[in-house]
Amino acid sequence: MNLEYADALNQAIRLLSLRHRARAAQLLAPLGLHVGQEALLLELDRTGPRIQAQLSEALGCEPPSVTLMTRKLETSGHIERTPDPTDKRATVVALTDSGKAVAEQIRQLWVTLAEETVRDLPAEMLEQLPGILHTMSTNVNGKPPA
Amino acid sequence: MNLEYADALNQAIRLLSLRHRARAAQLLAPLGLHVGQEALLLELDRTGPRIQAQLSEALGCEPPSVTLMTRKLETSGHIERTPDPTDKRATVVALTDSGKAVAEQIRQLWVTLAEETVRDLPAEMLEQLPGILHTMSTNVNGKPPA
DNA sequence: CAAATAATCTTATGCGCGTAATGAATGATG
DNA sequence: CATCATTCATTACGCGCATAAGATTATTTG
Numbered sequence: 001m002n003l004e005y006a007d008a009l010n011q012a013i014r015l016l017s018l019r020h021r022a023r024a025a026q027l028l029a030p031l032g033l034h035v036g037q038e039a040l041l042l043e044l045d046r047t048g049p050r051i052q053a054q055l056s057e058a059l060g061c062e063p064p065s066v067t068l069m070t071r072k073l074e075t076s077g078h079i080e081r082t083p084d085p086t087d088k089r090a091t092v093v094a095l096t097d098s099g100k101a102v103a104e105q106i107r108q109l110w111v112t113l114a115e116e117t118v119r120d121l122p123a124e125m126l127e128q129l130p131g132i133l134h135t136m137s138t139n140v141n142g143k144p145p146a
Numbered sequence: 147m148n149l150e151y152a153d154a155l156n157q158a159i160r161l162l163s164l165r166h167r168a169r170a171a172q173l174l175a176p177l178g179l180h181v182g183q184e185a186l187l188l189e190l191d192r193t194g195p196r197i198q199a200q201l202s203e204a205l206g207c208e209p210p211s212v213t214l215m216t217r218k219l220e221t222s223g224h225i226e227r228t229p230d231p232t233d234k235r236a237t238v239v240a241l242t243d244s245g246k247a248v249a250e251q252i253r254q255l256w257v258t259l260a261e262e263t264v265r266d267l268p269a270e271m272l273e274q275l276p277g278i279l280h281t282m283s284t285n286v287n288g289k290p291p292a
Numbered sequence: 293c294a295a296a297t298a299a300t301c302t303t304a305t306g307c308g309c310g311t312a313a314t315g316a317a318t319g320a321t322g
Numbered sequence: 323c324a325t326c327a328t329t330c331a332t333t334a335c336g337c338g339c340a341t342a343a344g345a346t347t348a349t350t351t352g
Contacts, residue, residue, distance in 0.1 A: 001257050006256045007188065007253065009275065009279075010260055012275075013163075013279060014166075015283045016282050017159075017162075017166070019283045019286050020163070020283070020286050023286045039157070042153065060165065110156050111149060114155045115152070117156075118282065121278065125274075129278075130154045132275075136263050137158065139265045140169045140262050
């Protein structure tokens with residue numbers, strides 16, 4: 001692969017990351033949320049209560065990050081953390097009623113965000129896009145599958 | 147647009163951002179660089195010396211971020227900051243020899259990163275991909291063009 | 293079963309990037 | 323020319339995310 005293509009591709013990914021994140025932050029601010037927290041709330045809303053190790057895996061970020069995120073979301077009242085009765089190391093994280101309500105609001109905002117993002121793209125690209133992005137992120141995943 | 151598609155798309159963008167960034171960090175660590183700094187060095191290498199306001203624009207991040215990044219890259223010896231003779235508010239940022247050398251190394255690493263990222267994607271997708279990502283990032287840019 | 297290994301979470305620390313507020317130099321306007 | 327608005331950079335602070343190091347509980351295994 002040539003240098004120019006690689007540079008353009010990596011730069012485009014970087015810029016998309018920054019701007020998508022910035023726009024997400026704008027949309028989430030009225031809910032009193034910081035960007036990143038929405039992923040945790042949506043995950044819990046999709047799957048029900050999880051322990052932090054599972055959240056870490058699902059969100060693609062490290063355990064210490066999850067510790068801090070859950071602590072802040074607990075302070076703001078959107079989640080509850082209770083000790084796991086079957087494993088004294090683990091803590092179970094669950095949505096509160098407030099958390100469920102805000103998860104619904106996030107879903108609405110995310111339609112807005114996604115529509116903005118793919119505006120002007122051809123329809124056949126829309127079909128392929130999530131799969132392509134998913135392929136790219138698994139391609140670039142440095143973690144060994146063991 | 148339906149909720150599931152929007153959720154999948156935003157989640158895929160988020161994951162790609164995290165993992166691409168994480169892999170970039172792995173590759174840059176041996177050079178003593180932190181992720182984000184490479185963008186500044188590459189920009190200077192492409193265009194020659196710039197003042198910080200121009201870097202802020204080109205990198206898509208805010209002036210205070212540029213202040214901190216340039217300060218650290220100056221400490222590590224990759225750039226020089228000199229007052230702009232024609233505008234006493236501005237400071238000109240330029241690559242040192244060390245900075246030019248490391249920029250070349252980054253270009254090589256970025257071929258590796260790009261090749262990993264698009265592995266398994268069809269060739270016709272490779273042609274379109276940078277343009278698509280660019281369209282998406284300009285779509286989602288909240289800043290008013292004024 | 294005892295001992296080593298692994299899993300789960302936490303604390304400490306650092307960087308990237310953001311917003312808000314400030315100071316200084318420039319440019320525009322009455 | 324004096325004033326006011328804009329531009330450039332900075333400091334202070336906060337969050338997301340990372341790694342490194344540690345404590346505690348589970349699990350494997352000799």
